[in-house]
Amino acid sequence: MANPDVGITMERINAREKLFNRICAGVLIAFALLWLVPLLWAVDTAIKPNAETTRTTWLIDNPTLDAFTRTLRDTDMWSWYGASFIVSSLAALGTVIVASMAAFALSRMRFRYKNVVFWAILAGIMIPGQVLIVPWFREFDALRLLNTYWAVILPQLPAAIAVFIFKQFFDGLPRDLEEAARMDGASFFRVYRRIVLPLARPAVAAVAIFIFVTTWNDLLWPLLVLSNPDLMTVPVGLATVQGAFGIRYADTMASAILGAIPLVAVFLLFQRQIVQGIAGSGLKG
Template identity: 35%
Template sequence: MKWIIRLFSMLLALLFIFPLIWMLIVSVKVEGMKITTLLDWFTPPYSFAVYQEVMTQTKLMQWVWNSFFVAVCVMVLTVLMAAMAGYAMSKINFRYKSFMFFFILAGLLIPGEAILIPLYQVAKDLDILNSYQGLIFPVLASPFAIIILKSFFDGVPNDLIESVQIDGGGIWRIFGSIMLPLVRPALASMAILTFIGSWNNFLWPFLSVTDDNLYTLPMGIPTLMDQYTEDYVKPMVINTISSIPIMILFLIFERQIVKGISMSGIKG
């Protein structure tokens, strides 16, 4: 029975990985090559000339850097803000705490498209449109991340916090030295999900940026695709280059992602 399950799992994995393999192989084909049979996609000749052309004659690498820089900044700032808010909502007593929690929870019920107009107006009034600040700051608030991290902080025993307080530890020491290390899987999970969400974000960059030097990949790629509708090689090269960073990120942090999502909390 086990070998049947393993065989089925391998076949399923091949089914999902085949499009990636096909993309990589087609991206190194010779541009303009005639394709008459299925095997022609996978047979020589191969060439990296199109890679060099795309990287030197287009702004794709600039857009890759823009996407990476914006995604890293959004990831770090969002997780940091969500961790502080989640810690406060979980372990610090203050007035209107319940109201604030339900206020944050209500943020999950509001579609992002509904706040685009006021968000754009605020960004315009702050004069941060067409800038990295305009791509980063308006998307930092994440009710989902706050609620998830709060649930993890709820699982940390209060006795542990009280023992640190008895030893003279303040709020920031408890937060930085005790709480964050204990919820590291959740932080890693939220960081990766936030990075991917920012990397794939199209709507807000589309509204807030008109300078093509500040384009992110979801904005820039369609402009290149419109130029190369008669050939498969250049689109596959563009997609391969834009996919490599996110695939590397997933391979490095796969264990943290799975562990963070599978855990429901910390048992005290």
């Protein structure tokens, strides 16, 4: 790397850079610790007995998991987990299927008005779901689908951003293999299913995880359509019981942590895909 002639200068530069980098690391660590305080404080509170929570100290005299068992017993947490898991998985699966199929047509086939179709779909990115809650509510009321999981899942499926991501990814894939397969008489569906989709696993993972997380976290729309306690998702359930704990702060924090655990697990498992997915496309809920 370093040319011997400039070795001395490089050394000086390296020393200066090293100092600068050390300062950078110090500031960064301070911020990261600051960012962790709310989460650590929530955990700290949750493992205290309720009576101890009013003394503001990180020290815990009698650590206990009682708040967690109480919360699991007294709330419908398991039912909320189930509901969130069902709607988020189905939304992710459905979006991946319909969006990747549409993107495959847009990327690989020749047909009239292709650009019109592409731009018409892309325009959908401009329409935030939040401005559609009023017509959606009437529509799902007319369809008799209020208080069903369909009301949460269906509006998530036509995600224009997902089509865009898949199309970008498909466009970047080499075509030799599929052209050979087409020559051998493979149908488009076979090419899509057996060649393109397996190659597009990073895009599939990014879209699936993104839709899963956004559906899991969505509050406004599920709040409107899931008034039946048996169907409530985690955010809706937490929102409806948040006042019920009163001054039982350990229980309140235990419910928050229990509500967070599934997504923290998803995050730890798929950290790389989540981060790359966001970096690659600028997805935002």
